[in-house]
Amino acid sequence: MEKASFALKGTICYAKTMGELETLDQGYVVCREGICEGAYPVLPKEYEGLPVIDYKNMLIIPGLVDLHIHAPQYPSQGLGLDLELLDWLKAHTFPEESRYGDMEYAKKAYRIFAQDLKNSATTRAVIFSTIHTDAAKFLMEALNDAGLVAFVGKVNMDQNCDDRLKEDTDASIEATVSWLDETLGKYETVRPILTPRFAPSCSEALLEGLGGLQKKYKIPVQSHLSENLSEISWVKELFPWSSCYGDVYERFGLFGGEAKTVMAHCVYSSKEEVARIKQNGVYVAHCPQSNMNLASGIAPIRKYLEEGIAVGLGTDVAGGASMSMFRCMIDAICVSKLYWRLLDQSKKPLTMEEAFYLATKGGGAFFGKVGSFEKGYEMDALVLDDGKMNGVRKLDAKQRLERYFYLAEEKGRIAAKYVGGADIWN
Amino acid sequence: MEKASFALKGTICYAKTMGELETLDQGYVVCREGICEGAYPVLPKEYEGLPVIDYKNMLIIPGLVDLHIHAPQYPSQGLGLDLELLDWLKAHTFPEESRYGDMEYAKKAYRIFAQDLKNSATTRAVIFSTIHTDAAKFLMEALNDAGLVAFVGKVNMDQNCDDRLKEDTDASIEATVSWLDETLGKYETVRPILTPRFAPSCSEALLEGLGGLQKKYKIPVQSHLSENLSEISWVKELFPWSSCYGDVYERFGLFGGEAKTVMAHCVYSSKEEVARIKQNGVYVAHCPQSNMNLASGIAPIRKYLEEGIAVGLGTDVAGGASMSMFRCMIDAICVSKLYWRLLDQSKKPLTMEEAFYLATKGGGAFFGKVGSFEKGYEMDALVLDDGKMNGVRKLDAKQRLERYFYLAEEKGRIAAKYVGGADIWN
Numbered sequence: 001m002e003k004a005s006f007a008l009k010g011t012i013c014y015a016k017t018m019g020e021l022e023t024l025d026q027g028y029v030v031c032r033e034g035i036c037e038g039a040y041p042v043l044p045k046e047y048e049g050l051p052v053i054d055y056k057n058m059l060i061i062p063g064l065v066d067l068h069i070h071a072p073q074y075p076s077q078g079l080g081l082d083l084e085l086l087d088w089l090k091a092h093t094f095p096e097e098s099r100y101g102d103m104e105y106a107k108k109a110y111r112i113f114a115q116d117l118k119n120s121a122t123t124r125a126v127i128f129s130t131i132h133t134d135a136a137k138f139l140m141e142a143l144n145d146a147g148l149v150a151f152v153g154k155v156n157m158d159q160n161c162d163d164r165l166k167e168d169t170d171a172s173i174e175a176t177v178s179w180l181d182e183t184l185g186k187y188e189t190v191r192p193i194l195t196p197r198f199a200p201s202c203s204e205a206l207l208e209g210l211g212g213l214q215k216k217y218k219i220p221v222q223s224h225l226s227e228n229l230s231e232i233s234w235v236k237e238l239f240p241w242s243s244c245y246g247d248v249y250e251r252f253g254l255f256g257g258e259a260k261t262v263m264a265h266c267v268y269s270s271k272e273e274v275a276r277i278k279q280n281g282v283y284v285a286h287c288p289q290s291n292m293n294l295a296s297g298i299a300p301i302r303k304y305l306e307e308g309i310a311v312g313l314g315t316d317v318a319g320g321a322s323m324s325m326f327r328c329m330i331d332a333i334c335v336s337k338l339y340w341r342l343l344d345q346s347k348k349p350l351t352m353e354e355a356f357y358l359a360t361k362g363g364g365a366f367f368g369k370v371g372s373f374e375k376g377y378e379m380d381a382l383v384l385d386d387g388k389m390n391g392v393r394k395l396d397a398k399q400r401l402e403r404y405f406y407l408a409e410e411k412g413r414i415a416a417k418y419v420g421g422a423d424i425w426n
Numbered sequence: 427m428e429k430a431s432f433a434l435k436g437t438i439c440y441a442k443t444m445g446e447l448e449t450l451d452q453g454y455v456v457c458r459e460g461i462c463e464g465a466y467p468v469l470p471k472e473y474e475g476l477p478v479i480d481y482k483n484m485l486i487i488p489g490l491v492d493l494h495i496h497a498p499q500y501p502s503q504g505l506g507l508d509l510e511l512l513d514w515l516k517a518h519t520f521p522e523e524s525r526y527g528d529m530e531y532a533k534k535a536y537r538i539f540a541q542d543l544k545n546s547a548t549t550r551a552v553i554f555s556t557i558h559t560d561a562a563k564f565l566m567e568a569l570n571d572a573g574l575v576a577f578v579g580k581v582n583m584d585q586n587c588d589d590r591l592k593e594d595t596d597a598s599i600e601a602t603v604s605w606l607d608e609t610l611g612k613y614e615t616v617r618p619i620l621t622p623r624f625a626p627s628c629s630e631a632l633l634e635g636l637g638g639l640q641k642k643y644k645i646p647v648q649s650h651l652s653e654n655l656s657e658i659s660w661v662k663e664l665f666p667w668s669s670c671y672g673d674v675y676e677r678f679g680l681f682g683g684e685a686k687t688v689m690a691h692c693v694y695s696s697k698e699e700v701a702r703i704k705q706n707g708v709y710v711a712h713c714p715q716s717n718m719n720l721a722s723g724i725a726p727i728r729k730y731l732e733e734g735i736a737v738g739l740g741t742d743v744a745g746g747a748s749m750s751m752f753r754c755m756i757d758a759i760c761v762s763k764l765y766w767r768l769l770d771q772s773k774k775p776l777t778m779e780e781a782f783y784l785a786t787k788g789g790g791a792f793f794g795k796v797g798s799f800e801k802g803y804e805m806d807a808l809v810l811d812d813g814k815m816n817g818v819r820k821l822d823a824k825q826r827l828e829r830y831f832y833l834a835e836e837k838g839r840i841a842a843k844y845v846g847g848a849d850i851w852n
Contacts, residue, residue: 074817075817075818075819077815077817077829077832077833078815078828078829078830078831078832078833079821079825079828079829080825080828081759081778081828081832082759082775082777082778105818108818109817109818112817112818289760292760292761292763292764293760293763294763295763295764295766295767295775296767297764297767297768298764298768321756321829321832321833322832322833322836323836324836330747333507333508334715334718334719335718335764337718337719337720337721338718338721338723338724338761338764338768340721341721341722341723342723342724342764342768342769343768349508349721351508352507352508389503389504391500391501391503391535391538392501392531392534392535392538393501395505399505399506402504402505402506402507403503403504403505403747404504405504406503406504406507406747406748407503407504407747407748409835409836410748410749410750410835
């Protein structure tokens with residue numbers, strides 16, 4: 001991919017710190033060989049030789065980062081959402097995932113997923129595939145070809161699941177080793193991530209094996225944590241020695257610390273679990289739409305932010321029906337208002353600026369210096385055409401951005417998309 | 427408007443009873459002079475002479491009914507939603523509504539509103555305008571020209587509001603009288619509705635005057651009820667004699683009974699208020715997105731349904747950011763899941779079939795026999811093209827419909843729209 005040098009001109013909006021919005025009308029964002037050189041009201045002299053791409057009055061924002069999405073569940077998008085987590089897994093998710101042993105099906109489905117993700121506002125994502133390594137490799141290739149930056153995980157599971165998806169413990173580890181050997185360093189923008197599905201479907205032997213691979217390969221980890229009350233009781237039954245759900249992962253070296261880790265949901269994390277999340281630097285992938293759809297509840301995101309925990313947003317397709325990170329921001333705001341109103345009035349709702357931070361710099365941090373137009377950040381940018389949203393009133397940059405978030409799916413249009421300095425739109 | 431006779435062919439989906447979905451693959455809906463003659467798997471002999479419009483594999487559903495929407499707030503769509511109701515009214519809504527004294531502004535804004543509503547899935551709506559009668563008349567005309575069926579209310583308010591919107595009590599009644607005299611029976615599809623803004627902004631004298639007009643003109647009533655906790659305390663202060671918020675309206679003959687009435691929100695209706703809503707046959711307009719956006723809470727819709735109360739859905743633009751009734755259905759489902767999970771596990775979440783019923787037959791009942799393809803219903807229909815939602819799997823009619831609800835804004839396309847038997851799309 002070409003890591004070009006250029007400047008983008010337009011209405012620049014980005015977040016430096018949680019809750020603050022930087023805006024520049026007719027400003028410039030400068031990119032040198034894929035890295036952002038900063039945002040400026042006037043193009044500094046030293047950059048005058050660069051080509052300027054003038055997006056006129058359009059909004060230019062950092063790319064959006066999806067910290068939790070299941071590629072193989074994309075064909076189940078918007079289906080069967082009248083069930084709770086464990087029933088929904090059995091009725092919809094496991095049957096769907098079992099199809100990915102068939103490479104013909106996998107190719108068809110993953111091509112659509114990669115194309116739609118490319119056409120979305122997401123520039124980077126942390127992605128579950130299935131247990132099937134061939135399909136996982138195909139997905140990695142398709143995402144790499146699309147120019148998207150992603151961590152993709154071959155799922156591991158050896159108990160308590162559909163027979164068609166149940167792996168033999170040793171075979172699961174062996175398959176993971178050969179998948180890692182083959183994919184590590186192979187793609188320009190896509191990397192593997194260790195992916196125990198969730199504690200209930202992993203034996204201790206499997207978790208121990210995966211912990212060993214983490215130490216050996218030094219790669220990150222993703223999984224699910226404390227999403228649903230029945231799930232949490234089940235984990236306690238299955239791992240009676242554990243002091244909390246997260247303890248199961250931690251025991252085997254799969255919960256932060258040396259192992260960069262993102263855990264989806266954390267709706268019901270106990271006091272102890274929250275302390276360990278914080279201590280170990282585990283990222284929380286907040287998936288508000290999925291938590292509504294599967295009637296899980298509302299994650300206490302304000303509490304996590306107050307604790308200084310790293311938080312990003314996830315669409316969790318197909319628990320979340322929508323792949324849109326704009327929708328995800330709005331859902332995060334909405335459920336935080338209900339949390340405040342219904343559960344704890346000491347926890348102020350998220351503002352639009354805060355949701356924007358979470359979707360950009362918050363989740364971006366999992367990928368390094370990502371999600372901002374500050375100097376030194378990787379150059380991911382979206383150019384947003386809000387021409388169809390213009391009504392009778394003149395709006396300022398913040399108002400236009402807020403409206404775009406709320407109405408992106410109905411009236412928004414992405415005009416260009418840059419990932420790591422590469423134009424992947426045209 | 428032409429009340430044609432024809433049959434529509436396609437994948438027919440509609441609700442007869444709460445929670446049940448009727449589907450017919452390659453079925454027919456028959457319309458005779460604007461009235462539905464029923465839905466059939468095979469076209470009955472007696473209708474064989476009618477022109478058949480073949481929508482192939484597309485979904486055909488009854489039109490969707492929006493029981494609560496503020497036309498003049500449309501320019502504020504997706505703006506300033508980090509505030510609660512009373513602050514939001516002051517900061518955004520009242521300033522915006524004060525512009526509608528300027529007919530140039532009103533015409534520009536209402537033309538956009540009517541056009542966008544025509545292009546939406548909404549076939550019928552119950553609509554607030556502002557205090558300005560000229561603007562209200564223009565809106566009624568624009569909606570009538572668009573072929574939409576609507577109740578439109580000139581708003582009455584004479585206290586506790588922006589000075590620019592505060593009416594003199596007598597002048598408010600006089601203006602309403604002349605507006606009613608001019609608009610009653612004037613339009614083919616649009617009718618006036620009495621619209622005290624909400625109890626806090628109406629003096630007793632104004633409410634009494636409006637009650638008198640209701641008796642005289644025998645027209646319906648719309649207002650807001652028990653949306654927000656601060657609002658409810660305020661009503662109690664302003665009307666210390668009232669036994670509940672709804673009692674303020676009832677005292678003046680503006681709360682069901684002879685006066686067909688729809689009340690938006692009912693998030694915090696007391697036991698007594700619920701009993702009176704039921705007894706008086708008041709319709710509840712459930713506005714889930716608005717109730718999230720303004721951090722109001724979650725209305726206990728399951729309880730209302732168990733009580734046999736008439737419930738429909740409302741987008742409440744611009745408390746709700748989206749005009750989409752599909753989104754409204756999904757929001758209703760989502761908040762009902764959170765209500766069940768967080769507040770009361772005896773109140774089962776709404777299913778997709780139930781949300782569909784509320785958006786069609788539930789709200790439709792406010793307009794008469796509306797919202798179904800049963801014989802004798804007015805012929806409102808939407809033809810939905812879900813071609814862009816097709817993935818790798820074959821789905822049945824129910825699955826396609828559920829997916830359409832969740833993804834309408836992202837990938838849906840309305841292919842045709844019929845209101846009262848008239849094709850208003852082409």
